[in-house]
Amino acid sequence: MTPPRDRLLAALDVGSSKVCCLIGRVGNDGLLHLSGMGHRKSNGLKHGAVADRDATQRALSATVDLAERSAGETITDVLVSISAGELYSQVTEQSVNLREAPIHRDDVDAVLGAAARARPADDNVTVHAFPAAYALDGRYQVKAPMGMYGRHLGVALHTVKAPAGPARNLETCVRGAHLQFDRFVAAPYAAGFATLVEEERAIGTACVDIGAGTTDISLWAEGAMVHLDVIPMGGDTLTEAIARELVTPLDHAERLKTLYGAASVALCSDREHVDVVRLGRDDLDGNTERLPRQVLANILIPELEALFEQVRQRLQASGFDGVAGRQVVLTGGTAQLQGIEDMAATILDKQVRIGQPRRVAGLPSAAQNPAFATAVGVLLHAIEAPDDLPDTAFAQQLTTRPVGGGGMSAMWRWVKEHF
Numbered sequence: 001m002t003p004p005r006d007r008l009l010a011a012l013d014v015g016s017s018k019v020c021c022l023i024g025r026v027g028n029d030g031l032l033h034l035s036g037m038g039h040r041k042s043n044g045l046k047h048g049a050v051a052d053r054d055a056t057q058r059a060l061s062a063t064v065d066l067a068e069r070s071a072g073e074t075i076t077d078v079l080v081s082i083s084a085g086e087l088y089s090q091v092t093e094q095s096v097n098l099r100e101a102p103i104h105r106d107d108v109d110a111v112l113g114a115a116a117r118a119r120p121a122d123d124n125v126t127v128h129a130f131p132a133a134y135a136l137d138g139r140y141q142v143k144a145p146m147g148m149y150g151r152h153l154g155v156a157l158h159t160v161k162a163p164a165g166p167a168r169n170l171e172t173c174v175r176g177a178h179l180q181f182d183r184f185v186a187a188p189y190a191a192g193f194a195t196l197v198e199e200e201r202a203i204g205t206a207c208v209d210i211g212a213g214t215t216d217i218s219l220w221a222e223g224a225m226v227h228l229d230v231i232p233m234g235g236d237t238l239t240e241a242i243a244r245e246l247v248t249p250l251d252h253a254e255r256l257k258t259l260y261g262a263a264s265v266a267l268c269s270d271r272e273h274v275d276v277v278r279l280g281r282d283d284l285d286g287n288t289e290r291l292p293r294q295v296l297a298n299i300l301i302p303e304l305e306a307l308f309e310q311v312r313q314r315l316q317a318s319g320f321d322g323v324a325g326r327q328v329v330l331t332g333g334t335a336q337l338q339g340i341e342d343m344a345a346t347i348l349d350k351q352v353r354i355g356q357p358r359r360v361a362g363l364p365s366a367a368q369n370p371a372f373a374t375a376v377g378v379l380l381h382a383i384e385a386p387d388d389l390p391d392t393a394f395a396q397q398l399t400t401r402p403v404g405g406g407g408m409s410a411m412w413r414w415v416k417e418h419f
Contacts, residue, residue, distance in 0.1 A: 013375035016213030036071025048083035083187035084166035095154030188216035190377030195355030204325035263339035
């Protein structure tokens with residue numbers, strides 16, 4: 001549901017390399033209009049999880065201050081991205097008995113509530129709970145069968161969960177930065193929501209967000225996210241490989257990767273060279289060495305190949321590889337690496353494009369690149385989110401209805417086979 005147009009919205013993307021805060025409102029045209037933005041380097045996270053609480057809180061406070069100064073307004077509550085390496089998908093299937101009347105919104109709420117209440121109890125945090133498919137008397141479909149008649153209405157509820165420890169640590173840091181925590185938004189979901197066009201989400205597409213500490217995968221079909229996965233490696237893995245092989249400081253390795261990195265030696269001319277700062281050398285004349293740019297590419301290529309092989313294996317293991325169809329959208333800061341599209345297309349055997357954030361007015365040109373996709377997706381979730389029942393307390397408020405008959409065990413298999 002779209003929030004009131006006078007409501008100030010704020011999103012925090014808390015990543016391993018940077019923290020970004022976006023502030024905006026819904027305009028009279030119904031679009032999200034950005035009014036403020038701030039970002040700065042993050043030192044407190046590792047692979048999406050808080051490693052240094054004080055450093056993380058300082059980064060959050062400083063980033064929000066920049067965004068508030070940019071917007072000329074003060075925020076209170078924020079939506080926060082989460083990408084801890086153990087995010088996972090879980091499916092709960094449930095059905096309810098129907099009355100002798102056309103299916104109404106109350107019936108849909110009843111089956112969603114039943115599925116939400118039936119989720120297995122554990123100590124993990126529920127981030128999202130989306131309906132992935134419905135069943136009317138055993139006939140499966142993606143959208144709720146509003147206005148139709150039947151005896152039993154079922155749903156397959158796709159729940160995204162995060163480990164309690166990392167989630168609580170991040171929430172504590174947000175509150176420690178004197179902000180009111182609204183809710184989490186899964187980073188893989190946010191990246192896909194911001195970069196995929198409506199047709200891609202409908203026909204079946206995989207979004208692969210290569211961040212600094214993690215690579216987030218989300219699979220979409222019929223307009224909904226049906227699966228996600230997180231690989232605990234990303235751009236930092238490449239930076240560390242450069243630093244290790246060239247014996248150079250990490251900051252310099254990051255700069256080399258960003259400015260001169262390539263996913264193919266063929267993209268590097270024999271005449272191109274890079275100056276490499278050597279670690280631990282104090283003499284001014286001997287602390288740099290000039291190397292062919294091809295040396296840098298030869299370091300990055302095996303690391304990238306290993307990453308995309310991991311992505312390929314995760315897609316196959318998900319059971320939803322067919323859902324992704326022939327299309328993959330790469331996003332995240334590392335997606336800006338020269339030649340990465342072609343490498344991904346070869347290893348994944350799919351059509352690949354680079355995804356940039358969409359559907360936001362007033363996004364500065366500096367942020368119109370894949371590195372800011374997750375932040376934009378978190379903010380978009382506040383105004384365009386589908387049915388999402390993350391909280392058990394909310395599920396308890398939904399209409400209670402007698403649980404219906406069986407036939408639900410096959411629903412998730414149908415989702416995998418027929419999307």
